[in-house]
Amino acid sequence: MNTETTIAPVKVKEPREPLFSIKNRKLIKDPLNDSNPITVQVLGICSALAVTVQMKPSIVMALSVMVVCAFSNLIISALRNTIPNRIRIIVQLVVVAALVILVDQVLKAFVYDVSKQLSVFVGLIITNCIVMGRLEAFAMANKPWPSFLDGIGNGLGYGLILVIVSAVRELFGSGKLMGFQVVPGSFYKMGYFNNGIAILPPMALIIVGIIIWIQRSRNTKLIEPE
Amino acid sequence: MNKNSSGYTLFFSSVMVVLVAVLLALAAISLGPYQAQNVKTEKMQNILASIGIKSNAKKAEKLFNQYIKQQVVLNKKGEPVTNNINAFDIDLKKELDKAKTGEADKQLFPLFVFNKDGNLYYIIPVRGKGLWGPIWGYVALEGDMNTVHGASFGHKGETPGLGAEIETEEFQKQFVGKKIFDESGNFVSIKVVKGGAAPEDTHGVDAISGGTITSNGVTEMLKRTLGSYISYFKTMNKKGGNVATGN
Secondary structure, eight states: OOOOOSSSOOOOOOOOOOTTOHHHHHHHHGGGTTTOTTTTSOOSHHHHHHSTTSHHHHHHHHHHHHHHHHHHHHHHHHHTTTSOGGGHHHHHHHHHHHHHHHHHHHHHHHOHHHHHHHTHHHHGGGGOHHHHHHHHHTGGGSOHHHHHHHHHHHHHHHHHHHHHHHHHHHHHHHSEETTEEOSOHHHHHTTOOOOGGGGSHHHHHHHHHHHHHHHHHHOGGGOOOO | OOTTSHHHHHHHHHHHHHHHHHHHHHHHHHHHHHHHHHHHHHHHHHHHHHTTOOOOTTTHHHHHHHHEEEEEEEETTSOEEOSSOOGGGOOHHHHHHTTTTTOGGGOEEEEEEEEETTEEEEEEEEEEEOSSSEEEEEEEEOTTSSBEEEEEEEESSOOTTTGGGGGSHHHHHTTTTOBSBOTTSOBOOOEEETTOOOTTOTTEEEOOTTOHHHHHHHHHHHHHHHHTTHHHHHHHHHHTOOGGGTO
């Protein structure tokens, strides 16, 4: 990871970096696999268990986290040279909390039914370790644009897992995808039952576990030396 | 400037707090009307659902106005109050909270009279406690003010798959045809019976396995909230009149 120090801004004319340079694209791509916030860093598990019963709330949740993550990264990165070090965590929290409340208000005003399903979990984005983790680890030490991309990337990485988990849970738990009946009625007549455990939180853990297993067995970078 | 001095820290945090407060206040004020409309529409949808009218956010208001016949406000004694309060605007939570603050005699209870296909339905809002938070709903009684025509329930945060099942159609349709008075005219409410209600039991429905506390919450909620309307129903039935004619 780029560890650009914040001290002594040396005035050297650097060639302007393109907006989507290889390095910047990596910021978005990495969290999808190599440094996925859920499966590799194991952050944000709590909300991944709670909101993944159906796909629609999961997608809205993922978008919300992405927005909060990207903009809090952007704001904190822009302020990083002015934030007093002693209260930086509080400043980060205030920025995150303000963004989360904004997101919550917007959801309540425009997608009320989804906002109801997500209930407290939108508010709990404030405590989502991914957001704070990225602020401390990345935004405090990098320029605004890469920080913004990093936020988007981590939001996407989080969202990817949420969507996979919720698709499996909705399909097996209620026979639907995005609220549409997928398992045909004739299956139920032949004795097919929705899987009760799929709508309970433990199933999310099991699915996340399976994803980690598959990911680790295929991604050589994640295989730890014996 | 010394970024680590107390003065700077104080200055930074003050500016930040003021900015954030202004921003959030602006957002809350500008989005407020949309949110209020959403809450109102949802309430209409829930009321309509209890008499079996399915609606969506767009149609709810139109359907509500189409079917509603009368909104009645009752006081604690079950007498209709006529002081320009719209039953729809009564917040049942606030009314029930009055009991805690010793203002129980000031409680007001809303009642909605609907006319669907020529039949009258009396819709009573109910509210109580589940396991994790409040539960609420609407119970629609038929013209005899005894038989349940339908019920719809909602909850804030009951466990999905367990307590949250009260929101499902399977749970709610059990209430259809149940009676709140016994044969001699005493109020018995409807109980959610753990282990399953007997098929001939007109005052019981099956509880949700694993959702006992929520189920008990529903029983308690029905008994308490419906109880507030009993004297009104009894007077109405005695008079032989009905609410809708207002006599």
